[in-house]
Amino acid sequence: MKVIEKPITIEKEDTFKMILSKYGALALDKQENLSELIGETVGVLDIEKGIVSFDDIILPVQILGFCSQDSNQWSWAWDNEDIFGENLIKSSKQIKAIGDEFDIIEFNAPVIQADFNACHTLAMIASSVLGMDAYYAVPEEGIDIFVAIKSDLIKENNSVKKFRDTFYTFQKNFKIYPKIAFEAYTKLKGYGFKPHDDFSLAKIGESRVMAGFTERGNVTRILMFGEDE
Secondary structure (H helix, E strand, C coil), X not given: CXXXXXXXXXXXXXXXXXXXXXXXXXXXXXXXXXXXXXXXXXXXXXCCCCEEEECCEEEEEEEXXXXXXXXXXXXXXXXXXXXXXXXXXXXXXXXXXXXXXXXXXXXXXCEEECCHHHHHHHHHXXXXXXXXXXXXXXXXXXXXXXXXXXXXXXXXXXXXXXXXXXXXXXXXXXXXCHHHHHHHHHHHXXXXXXECCCEEEEEECCEEEEEEECCCCCEEEEEEECCCC
C-alpha cells in the first residue's frame, strides 16, 4: 500500500517555533541564492516604484515591515498603509491573515518587541511562508525596512552540498525542532524523504543526505553520500 506523503503546511496549534522549524531552512537556502546574485552590493529602496536596486540589478518588492534598533521593535507593514501604500503591503496583509487564522501573535500583532536578529527571523519566515524568493533588509535613517522579493533573476542552487550545509547552519543557529526541520526542508525542496527510528534520509537525485537524531530529536550527525562528496 502506497504511503501518502503529508505536505508541509501551517496547522492548527502550530507555534511560531514550529513554523520556524518548518520554513526556516528553506528561507536560508533562498537567501544564499540572493547572495549569489547581488554579492556585497547594498540595495537601494524606491518605494514609489516598488523596487530595490543593486546597481543594475532591479528587483520588485513587497514591504513586510520595519525594524527600529533603538527601540528593539518590529512593526508590520500591514499596520502602516499610510506610509507604504496599499499595493506594497499585500504580502504583509497575507501574513496577518495567516496570523489571524492560526492565532500566531508574531504575525498579527502590529508591533513586536524584537532585536535586530529577531527582526531578520520574522522577515525570513514571512517570505518563506509566502513562497517568495528571498527577503532583504534595506538600511534607512533610524530603521531597517524589510522587503520580500519575487524574481526570476534569483536562480536556485540545488547542490547536495548546499542542502547539507544549509540544514547544518540552520539547526545550529536557531532554536527549532531539528527532526521536523529536516523533514520540512526536504519536502519543501521537492526531494524524497524517508524516516527511520534514529535518522532520516533526503533523496536528492542519486545522492543522499542523512541526518541522525537523538530520542529528543536533536541532531547527532549529518552525512552526505554521492554528488559533491
